[in-house]
Amino acid sequence: MGAKLLISTIGILLLVSGGSYAARILAIVPTVSRSHHIWNSALTVALARRGHQITAISPDPPMENNPNLKHIIIEGAYERVQEVFDLEGLVDESDIDALKVFWKWGLETCKQEIQTKGAKELLRMPPDSFDLIITEVLVNECFYLYLDHFGGGTRIPVVGISAFGIAPWTDLATGARTMPSVFAFPTLPYLSKMNFWERMKNTFITGLEWIGMMYYYLPQQQKIAEEAYGKPLPPLQEFASNISLLLMNNHFALNGPQQQLPGIVEVGAMQCSPPKPLPKDIQSFLDGAEQGAIFFSLGSNLRSENLPKEKLQIILDTFAALGPKVRVVWKFDPKVPIKGLPSNVLLKKWLPQEDILGHPKILAFVSHSGLLSTLESIYHGKPVVSIPFFVDQLTNMRRMVEMKVAEYVNFVTITKESFTAKVLKVINDPSYRRNMQTLSNMLRDQPETPLDRAVFWVEFTLRHGKGGRVEALRYAGLDLAWYQYFSLDVLAVFAGVIMFAVLVVVFVIRALCRCFVKPSHGKDSSKKRQ
Known part of the structure; x- marks a missing residue:
């Protein structure tokens, strides 16, 4: 125990003095989403490569074998999600129902994950096992119990991360407020500039x-x-308020300018990188596309094989209508072989999305428009045919359509004619590629990569997180109740003073009137008596 403390103390001193230090870092990344895992792993792998000792708890296996990276697997999480949720059926949920599904997702996944062998293994580790904690701040708040167990926010600092980007629930960790007048709720298809009715609905949600x-x-x-x-x-919100720093998957190229505190660091597209060589069969298939190719994927949670049969047939008919000179790579693992599969379509259970998007023959990305896929399409400059289903996908679609880099296809009303028309419009109109390339140039034009920035700020927190927090980044709004934050108590006092002053003036005027204005009924009554 004494040796561990000595090593940790020496390490902190080295960090404060600007030196390097192999810190012991716990990464709590339990979100049941492979795409989120790819984003999170970009950071944990980068930290491991720098010599830090990383222990990550996740439902996904490690993206890279590294002696500095230990993975504790949360077993059964994906099976639980498939058992409880019909994700493909959420496309026609109401806005309120979508919110309920979001809460249900957080509660159901937490109930299952927190009772697994992996979660219990982590809880058995000694409280002084780590020097810093990285934790997701999205729908897995029950995992904040590990902050209590390991002293996160009191003994060692905590860095929050969110592949989902900024949302109202991140206010718990920042003390800021996402104002509904200019910040669209992630499940609503609105932009920052909303009309009156949109602002009303956005405020309500x-x-x-x-x-x-x-x-x-x-x-x-x-x-x-x-x-x-x-x-x-x-209270769990107290743990959130002790988070020193937030690393957010956000960039103004997509989301527009937003008010940010110093403790909110944008590392949007942190997972993106130049394309690597593709497997030979995929490389050969794409190279042979005479007029280009289309990449179709609904992400890591939505599955094409679970779509209704009539919708699948519409998609197959559309791809067949494109002709043999336009090829399609489709992330699809059919339960039974597809009869009449068009010769221009290649199906694969898993595909290296970024490497395919980086291929020069890709003309468009048919996507569900999740945030990670959206940023990857921007990074690689590929326009989008958007088929959103739920959560932030509608919002991302709306933003891309407004920037003229995408076309929207409504999955509920999709037909072969409408889908084919939107695909042909995107691949044949060069303005979509030009506009997307402009966005790509903006996203890439940064003084350092988002991943390098994320690593710097994690190590910054290690160097300066004395007493469990970086106090210089702590916003005063964290210590205010919501009515204090918006100065409603002050306004109430002002309103009370003004009302009191008005009442005093009215009272004085009425008193003066009674003193100096004689009642008229006295003279009238004397006349009556005469």
Whole structure:
């Protein structure tokens, strides 16, 4: 124990003095999404390559074998999601139902993951095992119990990460407020500039999310965490407020300018990199596309094989209509062989998305428009045919359509004619590629890569996170109630003073009137008596 403390102390001193230090870092990344895992792994692998000792708990295996990277697997998480959720059926959910599904996702995955062997293995580790914690700040709040166990925010600093980007629930960690007048709720297909009715609906959904989160969702997460921990915990929002720094998958090229605190660092497209060589069969297939190729993927959670048969047939008919000179690479693992599969279509259970998007023959990306896929399409300069289903996908689609780099296809009303027309419009109109290339140039034009920036700020937090927090980055808004943050208490006092002053003036005027204005009924009554 003494040796560990000595080594840790020497390491911190080296960091403060600007030297390098192999820190012991815990990465809590339990989100059930392979795409999120790719984004998170970009950071953990980079830190491991720099010599830090990383312990990551995740439902996914490591992206790279590295002696500095230990993975604790959360087993059964993907099976639980497939069992509970019909993800492909969420495309026609109402806005309120979509919010309920988001909460249900967080609660159901937390219930399952926190009771797994991997989660219990981590809980058995000594409290002084780590020098810093990296934790996701998205729908897995029950995992904040590990912040209590390892002293995150009190003994060692905590860095929050979110592949989802900025959202109202990140306010818990920043103390800022995502204003509904200019910040569209992630499940709504709105932009920053909203009309009156959009602002009204956005304010309602944002307020509903806050009320539901504070009085329903977080108390449920608290219960799950305490049952797994075996003892009471401070409120989970207190753990969130002790996070020193947030690394967010966000960039103004897609989301526009947003007010940011110094403790919110944008590392959008952190997972993106130049394309690597493709497997020979995929390389040969794409190289042979005479008029170019299309890449079709619905991401890591949505699965083409689970789509309704009539929708699959529409998609197959559309790709066949493109002709043999336009080829299609489709992330698709059919349960039974596809009868009549067009000769221009290649199906694969798994595909290296970035490497395919980087191939020069790719003309367009038919995508569900999740944030990670959207940023990868921008990074590689490929226009999009967007088929959004749920959560932020509608918002990302709307932004890309507004910037004229994408076309929208409604999956509920999709037909062969409408889908074919949108695909042909995107691949035949060069303006989509030009506009996307402009966005790509903006995204790439940075003084350092987003990954290098993320690594720097993690090590910055290690160097300066004395007492468990980087106090210089802590926003005063974290210590204010919502009514104090918006100065409603001050406005209430002002309103009270003004109302009191008005009442005093009215009282004085009425008193003066009674003193100096004689009642007229006295003279009239004397006349009547005469």
